[in-house]
Amino acid sequence: MNVTQATRLVAEREIRVKLRDRTFLFGTLFFLLIAAAGTILPPLFSGGPSTVAVTESLAAPLRAAGLEVRVVPDDRAAEQAVRDDDVDAAVVAGPAVLAMDDAPDDVVRALSSQPTVRLLDPDAVDPVVAFLVPFVFAFVFFLTSQTFGVQIAQSVIEEKQTRIVEILVAAVPVRALLAGKVLAGAILAFAQIALIAVVAVIGLQMGDSGGLLTLLAPAIGWFVPFFLVGFVLLAAMWAAAGALANRQEDIAAVSTPVQLAVMLPFFAVIFLNDNATAMRVLSYLPFSSPTAMPLRLFTGDAAAWEPVVSLVILLLAAGAFLLAGARVYEGSLLRTNGRTSLRTAWRERETIG
């Protein structure tokens, strides 16, 4: 049996155990509900076209605009219908629009003549969407790498704390243990995100926001490889952090640097996403590029070659962190008396035969 087979066995066990974990299952279900609710509900709440009370003589342009028209005998009856809350608005002679407390935009539009609009930058994104999308990308990456990272660290500590690690290390190379855990974490994280994405896409189409989807597609396409490589980078850090700890209680202390590596880029992307220079820098830094680069692609600021370069940088960084993580992991995995310092793990690693 070689390292690859051992890695697969380790990953299989991690996944099997996780799939039986109620917290994980309920967590996934919860995210799915949020994704469904977030995409399907808003169009429903916006309430569709206004209902308008109007006399027959003024009804034609309103019908043409697709509004729900209720024909009343005269203007008094129209006003009364608004006061009784039977309709959203009324159009009376003038023409004037009556409403209780909120000007009905669609009714006003139906009665106005609008100038032709010519967009000079047709790709520019609706400001609300432009605000939401970076948040969603950063949040998905932050939350997923955080959740699954902590789980990887916990699984490492469990093996250390229960001492089963000694049997494992005697049977398979330490590298295979590390690789199996990172692989399992990446597969689970990706599967969870994919599931949520599918629900969100279905939701967007049901909620008739399909246009947004076309806009998002290239950004999502790039988000996938960035997400996976970025996840591997963080997972290696989490596994090493777990190996430094000796009990589950230590996890907060040993994982502070990893938490910062997840948290700082998250806030940087959220707060600096309208600063072009900052975003350009962030889109090349390994810890922030998984969210920053897809964003720049979404807003159309990045040239075609940029994500490729950034992804290569991220790949190199992930490779380096995997190697460093493996060294720390090997150096601390069998030290079961108390927390191991990073320095000890790095310098005086046990040369495992």
Next chain:
Amino acid sequence: MTRTLRLDGVDRSFGDRQVLRNVSFEVSAGRMTGFVGANGAGKTTTMRIILGVLAPDAGEVSWGGTTLTRQDRRRFGYMPEERGLYPKMTTREQVTYLGRLHGLDAAAARRSTDVLLDRVGLGERGDDLLETLSLGNQQRAQIAAALVHDPEVLVLDEPFSGLDPLAVDTVVAVLRERAAAGAPVLFSSHQLDVVERLCDDLVIIGDGVIRAAGSRQQLRDSYTVPRFELVVEHDAGWVRDHPGVTVVELDGARVIFDLPAGTDEQPVLQAALARGPVRAFRPVSPSLTEIFREVTQ
């Protein structure tokens, strides 16, 4: 197939502290070898080096004449001193998993797990989560975990600690089976009476140095002066004055005494018979505890 597990000049330090010095001994095929030493003498470090969990600073471990490789070690069965399995997995599942990590295919691992769980008396609890089992049963699971891949060599660190007497018997029977099938079995213990009852060969370590190694009988012969027990009808105090005798213990009519090596013990018996009836006269074998004390002092 007779293959021998051999340690040759193994050194190991942790920082400034040298834990093993030039450790060499053999574990022969088909024999139960007891590995004895005080706490901190280096037993666990030695076993970890055999399993490749630790690397030696110098020296080597060989199996059947060639240096051990990871592939060889995968066919070893190991029970570490500090026990542990996955608390949230069933016994059956994790024993199967460990079988697979040791190179069995899925079907073989399942088969072997079923047989072993029955053998150690866990057949009915096999599908319970490990954490719900009693400590004794968790120990049995641990033994199944060490044996699932039908190992060629067994290395067990304190296999009997924490076991109830029934479980000890089960484990002893299983280990003897393996030894009888030709596997070298090395087990450490600080319960010298258990080791004495079980082992064919003995390795004694003290402060990281092998103090004695060989078959149990050999050690008995070479590490003690001749010692005898004499029971007479009345007071045995006169034995003190017999030439060459060193009295170890005197209790009325019963006396235990040593003679210098090579001295004939019959004159003492004749002297006793001359004084009256002799109820008993026999050589006393030193217990392992005594040998242990002697060689580790």
